[in-house]
Amino acid sequence: MPHQSHAEEATKIANETKFAVLGRAIADAHATGTDTKHLISLAMQMRYIEQQQTDKEIAFAGLTRQIGDAARNGKDTRALLERIVSLRREELGPS
Numbered sequence: 757m758p759h760q761s762h763a764e765e766a767t768k769i770a771n772e773t774k775f776a777v778l779g780r781a782i783a784d785a786h787a788t789g790t791d792t793k794h795l796i797s798l799a800m801q802m803r804y805i806e807q808q809q810t811d812k813e814i815a816f817a818g819l820t821r822q823i824g825d826a827a828r829n830g831k832d833t834r835a836l837l838e839r840i841v842s843l844r845r846e847e848l849g850p851s
Contacts, residue, residue: 775802815843 760768778799785792819840826833 771806775799778802812843812847816840819843 782795823836
C-alpha cells in the first residue's frame with residue numbers, strides 16, 4: 757500500500773482539525789446559550805463540500821477501474837473515456 761505524502765497527511769490533519777475546532781465552537785456556544793445557527797450552517801456547508809469531493813473521488817476511482825478492466829479484457833473503452841473526461845470537466849468547471 758503506498759504511503760501518503762507529507763502534504764497529504766498534513767491536509768488530512770488540517771481538515772480534521774477544522775471540523776474539531778468548529779465542533780468545539782458549537783459545543784461552547786450551545787453550552788452558553790449563544791445562537792448556534794451560523795456555526796451549524798458552516799458545519800453543514802463544510803460537510804457538503806467534503807461529501808462532494810468524496811463522491812468525485814469515488815467516481816474517478818470507479819471509472820478508472822472500469823477502464824482498466826475493459827482494456828485488460830480487450831473491450832472498447834471509448835464510452836468510459838468520454839465519461840471520465842466529462843467528470844473531469846465538471847470538476848474543473850468553466851474555463
